Amino acid sequence: MAGEREIRELTVDLGERSYPIYIGAGLLERAGALFAQRGLPVKSPLLLVTDASVADRYAGIVESSLRAAGYAVSRAVVPSGESSKSLGRFDDLITAALEAGLDRRSTVIALGGGVVGDLAGFVAATYMRGVRFVQIPTTILAHDSSVGGKVAVNHRLAKNIIGAFHQPEFVLYDLNTLTSLPAREVKSGLAEVVKHGLIWDAAFVEWCDSNAQRLLALDPDALGYALYEGCKVKAAVVSRDERENDLRAILNLGHTIGHALEAVGRYGELLHGEAIAIGMVGSARLAARFGYAGEIAETTERLFRKIGLPVRIPAGYDTEAIMKAMLHDKKFMEGQMVFVVPTAIGTVEIRSDVPAAWVREIVEGLKEEAGVR
Amino acid sequence: MAGEREIRELTVDLGERSYPIYIGAGLLERAGALFAQRGLPVKSPLLLVTDASVADRYAGIVESSLRAAGYAVSRAVVPSGESSKSLGRFDDLITAALEAGLDRRSTVIALGGGVVGDLAGFVAATYMRGVRFVQIPTTILAHDSSVGGKVAVNHRLAKNIIGAFHQPEFVLYDLNTLTSLPAREVKSGLAEVVKHGLIWDAAFVEWCDSNAQRLLALDPDALGYALYEGCKVKAAVVSRDERENDLRAILNLGHTIGHALEAVGRYGELLHGEAIAIGMVGSARLAARFGYAGEIAETTERLFRKIGLPVRIPAGYDTEAIMKAMLHDKKFMEGQMVFVVPTAIGTVEIRSDVPAAWVREIVEGLKEEAGVR
Numbered sequence: 202m203a204g205e206r207e208i209r210e211l212t213v214d215l216g217e218r219s220y221p222i223y224i225g226a227g228l229l230e231r232a233g234a235l236f237a238q239r240g241l242p243v244k245s246p247l248l249l250v251t252d253a254s255v256a257d258r259y260a261g262i263v264e265s266s267l268r269a270a271g272y273a274v275s276r277a278v279v280p281s282g283e284s285s286k287s288l289g290r291f292d293d294l295i296t297a298a299l300e301a302g303l304d305r306r307s308t309v310i311a312l313g314g315g316v317v318g319d320l321a322g323f324v325a326a327t328y329m330r331g332v333r334f335v336q337i338p339t340t341i342l343a344h345d346s347s348v349g350g351k352v353a354v355n356h357r358l359a360k361n362i363i364g365a366f367h368q369p370e371f372v373l374y375d376l377n378t379l380t381s382l383p384a385r386e387v388k389s390g391l392a393e394v395v396k397h398g399l400i401w402d403a404a405f406v407e408w409c410d411s412n413a414q415r416l417l418a419l420d421p422d423a424l425g426y427a428l429y430e431g432c433k434v435k436a437a438v439v440s441r442d443e444r445e446n447d448l449r450a451i452l453n454l455g456h457t458i459g460h461a462l463e464a465v466g467r468y469g470e471l472l473h474g475e476a477i478a479i480g481m482v483g484s485a486r487l488a489a490r491f492g493y494a495g496e497i498a499e500t501t502e503r504l505f506r507k508i509g510l511p512v513r514i515p516a517g518y519d520t521e522a523i524m525k526a527m528l529h530d531k532k533f534m535e536g537q538m539v540f541v542v543p544t545a546i547g548t549v550e551i552r553s554d555v556p557a558a559w560v561r562e563i564v565e566g567l568k569e570e571a572g573v574r
Numbered sequence: 575m576a577g578e579r580e581i582r583e584l585t586v587d588l589g590e591r592s593y594p595i596y597i598g599a600g601l602l603e604r605a606g607a608l609f610a611q612r613g614l615p616v617k618s619p620l621l622l623v624t625d626a627s628v629a630d631r632y633a634g635i636v637e638s639s640l641r642a643a644g645y646a647v648s649r650a651v652v653p654s655g656e657s658s659k660s661l662g663r664f665d666d667l668i669t670a671a672l673e674a675g676l677d678r679r680s681t682v683i684a685l686g687g688g689v690v691g692d693l694a695g696f697v698a699a700t701y702m703r704g705v706r707f708v709q710i711p712t713t714i715l716a717h718d719s720s721v722g723g724k725v726a727v728n729h730r731l732a733k734n735i736i737g738a739f740h741q742p743e744f745v746l747y748d749l750n751t752l753t754s755l756p757a758r759e760v761k762s763g764l765a766e767v768v769k770h771g772l773i774w775d776a777a778f779v780e781w782c783d784s785n786a787q788r789l790l791a792l793d794p795d796a797l798g799y800a801l802y803e804g805c806k807v808k809a810a811v812v813s814r815d816e817r818e819n820d821l822r823a824i825l826n827l828g829h830t831i832g833h834a835l836e837a838v839g840r841y842g843e844l845l846h847g848e849a850i851a852i853g854m855v856g857s858a859r860l861a862a863r864f865g866y867a868g869e870i871a872e873t874t875e876r877l878f879r880k881i882g883l884p885v886r887i888p889a890g891y892d893t894e895a896i897m898k899a900m901l902h903d904k905k906f907m908e909g910q911m912v913f914v915v916p917t918a919i920g921t922v923e924i925r926s927d928v929p930a931a932w933v934r935e936i937v938e939g940l941k942e943e944a945g946v947r
Contacts, residue, residue: 295735331739364702
């Protein structure tokens, strides 16, 4: 049924801040029409934020489409990579927005992966105390970060510590942009896709297991379906708890350990999806400590191995450094460690009663040099 | 009736984000009790942001009161003056918040004038995507900025261009802190007090006219009443239009020209209240051009002279520089100049049809070297 021309659409239901997600092949060419259809003001200039690796391939397509629809658009290019999520780059983009003449009715567009989305989104959230924002993700990983309105930059002491909740006007997902992704990025992105199944939808986890090879081969039908299902879970959770008062925290499955591993690896050694894949295996082992079925850990680990994701902490990562990095995590409240723990495949719970000793043991047990498996 | 011990209280009505403003003498000593009464979590550390000129006088009083109520509080001191409203100082405060161990349930406190309130408020708005915020203004001018949730830092190209709407938990206004204000700061603050009358309440303008000497002498009864009335107007406007979609823009009376004068004076020569006093005289003259009663300009100018505020643009301010600075103002949308124009004492309207030529003429006419009066 699903052909390359099909557009899947779903809605993030947030009352007057509700917005659609469009998923399909060839959507970049239709950006201008979609902007007009969604009522974005044509009189106020737009700023397209992108990174060096995406700009050459796709920025021109989006700009042409927007200009054909009557929009004035300026381009701001940041270097590729996590280091662009800094206050320095943020300052540069505010300068670019001022120089491009953006006013209160203007729109900031993020064309790229999660780094570009988070950075451009924080610009949109704060420029003139908030302007409109459109997400055009170009990675699989960004199916997660582009939905839900969390935007942020990093601080040298902590990741995503400076940010806001700022929902986009819509999310435009062109499957064609995914064909140029390196294989390692594809796998990393699939970690977040699987995460959405693990927290919410056991049937989708099974589907991922059965369709892992099609996903790795970037089969457009499989990819379109997986992104639709992943976004659907994200949208369902965000709709119920926009500002992460309770439920939304379940999206952090694997992220407590994962963020610590990224920090210890100085945000360069492990990709985000790789780090949280290891983290999800850790959370599954924590589930066993709490007495939940041991098969959770086995199923999680087997699926990540099938996708080609790491399931062990690389050699040389110091346990104390990992434990210390966790203490700076936003998920810790009033000095307590908070973990998302699976209770079965497809459901999780939030535990603030995890003994630090258990965490330490699990981190030790996940280390490659420990020689487990 | 009104004695030094009286506490005036009013509410900014914003649904679930509603909050009280407390005005009275000796409230700093009661900070801890008020924090507890308002339900601010005692387990999460607080960060008190203040500036060098306020820290020595008042920070210790607030901290002692908070500690007596069981709160852990750290102090972060920034240099006095507008230059602290920068991304660099913001970054320093994020570091301070991390080092003090602030978590998602923590509260950031602004103790000081508008600069401290705007800066600390932007920290509260963005640290971990938003934490609680309490305003303790110590200037008359800050009766305006501490109410309504507008927070921001400056960019080298434009004032207040990076910011958010982030409402405080409450505003605590201790009249005793105003006794240490320099005379020039007192006058500057009274400009915003009078502004609230000019946009909303003719009777209050008359009261200010009759009580100017008591206000300048910092008579606590007069000051308490004036701040209460000023905050009441601000609260009424903000309650009707939190995010400045329409009505709230009337609070910008005098600010289009005023901000430009501050920019041309490099934010050091004119105090904010001085700049907007001149701007309000300009707006009143604009009213005459639109055919409204000429007495608006005379009344406005006479009252500001009585208070000792400037009503002319200082010698040496270049008209072209002023016009250019206005173009970078957030109040301009889709290339149109937007002005708040009085239609009588106590009411204003928003005009987007002001010819640039009129503005230029009025700026020229307001210059000291033009020799008018």
